[in-house]
Amino acid sequence: MAIRQRAIQAADKQERHEAILDAAERLLLRSPDRVASVSEVADEAGLAKGTVYLYFPSKEELLLALHERNVQGFFRSLFAILDAAAPVTVEHVLALTHRHMVDPPLFLPLASRCFGLMAQSIPPQTSLAFKQRMAERLERAGAGLERHFPALGSGQGLALLRHSYALILGLWQMSGATAVCPAASGGDARAPLAFSYPEDLDLALTALWRGVVGEAVGGASGVARTALPAAEAR
Secondary structure, three states, X not given: OOOOOOOOOHHXXXXXXXXXXXXXXXXXXXXXXXXXXXHHHHHHHOOOHHHHHHHOOOHHHHHHHHHHHHHHHHHHHHHHHHOOOOOOOHHHHHHHHHHHHHOOOOHHHHHHHHHHHHHHOOOHHHHHHHHHHHHXXXXXXXXXXXXXXXXXXXXXXXXXXXXXXXXXXXXXHHHHHHHOOOOOOOOOOOOOOOOOHHHHHHHHXXXXXXXXXXXXXXXXXXXXXXXXXXXXXX
């Protein structure tokens, strides 16, 4: 383990901040079912344990920061297409959802875990600050959707994003629950509940968005492969 000197400049501090998050992410990818200790994250990042605490007061706040970085990646891509002049379709938004939320192995498990952490283990002021930043992103993205989809009235873009996220996370949690559903006597209790998460999510999101924006959406099975506008295709 190489212990690096303390960062002084703002750019160095940001680099150190990202390095800690990168280390936590690598550990989660190796062992998705357990949360690494601060000592393990420090070892992985090549830092002293005390240095990690300078940036993140607890492992729970470290996980929330990692989740927020993942969320920010989605919104950064969404803003890129919403702020561009090129038309945006429902398929474009759903393709971004796959790229940033559905396909990465950590996004949904970490999102689900952080909901519980904010209710139990993260200081209220930290949770509130996170929620305020999320509200700002949602308001900006919602307004962008309303510019591209005339059927959306004021505030409906934000509501559509909120409902979509609830659907994405809720279906994912349900898919995990049905995977361990015990067999009923005389048959498999999972059979009526079993489903393929990505395919069912495409169908549900497509139906939700078609109903709200009034746009004829293409086949859901091809959503993840939809070509994105130039702003996000890079």
